Amino acid sequence: MLFKYKGITESGKNIQETIDANNLKEAKAKLKIKNILYTSIKENNTQLFSKINFQKMYKINNLELSYISRDLSIYLKAGISLVQSIKLLSQKYKKNKKFNEFFETLTSLVDEGKSFYTALEKQKVFIIPEFYKQSIKVSENGGLLDSVLYELSTFLKKQDRIKKQISSAMAYPIFVLCVSILVVGFMLGVIVPKITSIFLQMNNELPLITSLVISFGDFISNNYTSIIIFIILLFVTFFTFMKKSKTFKYFIHTLLLKIPFIGNLIEMNELSRFAYMNSILINSGVPIVQTIKLSANILHNSVIRKLFTQASIKVVEGEKLSKVLDISKIYKIDPSFTHAIAIGEETSQLSNILNNLAKLYNESSKDKITIFLALLEPIMMLIVGSIIGIIVLAMLLPIFSMNLS
Numbered sequence: 001m002l003f004k005y006k007g008i009t010e011s012g013k014n015i016q017e018t019i020d021a022n023n024l025k026e027a028k029a030k031l032k033i034k035n036i037l038y039t040s041i042k043e044n045n046t047q048l049f050s051k052i053n054f055q056k057m058y059k060i061n062n063l064e065l066s067y068i069s070r071d072l073s074i075y076l077k078a079g080i081s082l083v084q085s086i087k088l089l090s091q092k093y094k095k096n097k098k099f100n101e102f103f104e105t106l107t108s109l110v111d112e113g114k115s116f117y118t119a120l121e122k123q124k125v126f127i128i129p130e131f132y133k134q135s136i137k138v139s140e141n142g143g144l145l146d147s148v149l150y151e152l153s154t155f156l157k158k159q160d161r162i163k164k165q166i167s168s169a170m171a172y173p174i175f176v177l178c179v180s181i182l183v184v185g186f187m188l189g190v191i192v193p194k195i196t197s198i199f200l201q202m203n204n205e206l207p208l209i210t211s212l213v214i215s216f217g218d219f220i221s222n223n224y225t226s227i228i229i230f231i232i233l234l235f236v237t238f239f240t241f242m243k244k245s246k247t248f249k250y251f252i253h254t255l256l257l258k259i260p261f262i263g264n265l266i267e268m269n270e271l272s273r274f275a276y277m278n279s280i281l282i283n284s285g286v287p288i289v290q291t292i293k294l295s296a297n298i299l300h301n302s303v304i305r306k307l308f309t310q311a312s313i314k315v316v317e318g319e320k321l322s323k324v325l326d327i328s329k330i331y332k333i334d335p336s337f338t339h340a341i342a343i344g345e346e347t348s349q350l351s352n353i354l355n356n357l358a359k360l361y362n363e364s365s366k367d368k369i370t371i372f373l374a375l376l377e378p379i380m381m382l383i384v385g386s387i388i389g390i391i392v393l394a395m396l397l398p399i400f401s402m403n404l405s
Contacts, residue, residue, distance in 0.1 A: 307331050
């Protein structure tokens with residue numbers, strides 16, 4: 001837990017900081033070892049508040065973690081110590097309670113002589129990705145912390161940019177879809193029943209398409225509340241199962257990979273992430289077996305993640321990664337990816353080849369996403385227009401029949 005204290009250093013400087021300790025007695029002992037004469041010391045109120053909330057940890061945003069990594073890298077390259085770098089960085093976030101507590105904990109732990117990796121592991125404010133912590137751990141041992149922090153910053157920023165580009169591009173099609181559903185629902189639930197009441201009074205035989213549209217409109221008009229509740233429950237159930245059931249999630253991810261174009265897009269995006277992360281970790285000095293396992297953890301698709309996780313086990317047993325991927329029955333990835341891995345293993349240039357593969361798949365993925373989104377809007381408009389056209393035709397056919405008779 002954290003303790004806030006005010007005191008005077010050996011040089012006579014007044015300070016107000018925090019220290020990490022299991023209890024008050026231990027905190028006082030640590031201050032004594034540092035030759036700090038404290039005037040007041042108490043448990044951090046923020047820490048107490050987090051206890052009331054069962055020490056809930058928050059997921060840190062990729063972009064924020066990217067900026068933190070970049071700034072730390074710059075400070076370290078300038079020759080500033082890690083403790084002072086964290087303190088400098090904390091000044092940018094002093095108005096944010098969560099980040100303030102995060103940096104205070106890191107400062108306290110590193111100041112006590114613990115490694116940056118240990119500080120990230122022990123802090124209880126943010127959930128830090130495992131691949132990030134392992135990269136920090138290895139880079140500290142190899143004296144490459146500043147370089148690896150910069151590489152991690154670049155990777156996290158790219159991932160955040162891709163996510164935002166997809167979200168931004170999908171915003172308009174989703175808006176069009178929602179409006180279209182509301183328009184069709186309004187026509188079937190309100191407009192159609194009013195028009196059909198006229199047809200029913202004439203006692204004429206209605207065309208089949210008109211009868212079907214009327215029946216569907218009556219169903220929506222009479223059960224719209226139940227339909228809305230059903231749709232909400234369907235979405236809640238789906239996302240709950242996706243979050244809680246690994247089997248269900250694996251099944252859905254398998255189906256997505258089998259969809260033409262969509263499956264290929266997902267595969268390319270995942271291979272790009274895997275290749276880039278592997279390249280960073282190998283350059284950091286992480287053993288190939290560990291890099292495969294850590295890189296697999298950042299993948300979103302359960303099927304491809306399982307493929308690489310199982311591959312890491314086989315590599316431990318002495319198999320080559322390219323061979324394992326080639327004979328795997330879990331999922332057959334792009335043969336060109338496997339072939340490139342094989343060349344990298346033979347020439348001992350795996351890191352460079354993985355980095356080039358990441359760039360290649362990233363560019364291809366961007367092009368496919370652009371094409372997909374460009375086609376999605378007219379396809380949606382065509383589908384919605386067809387549905388509205390069928391409804392209008394169903395309403396006009398009886399009128400044409402009456403005029404002809």
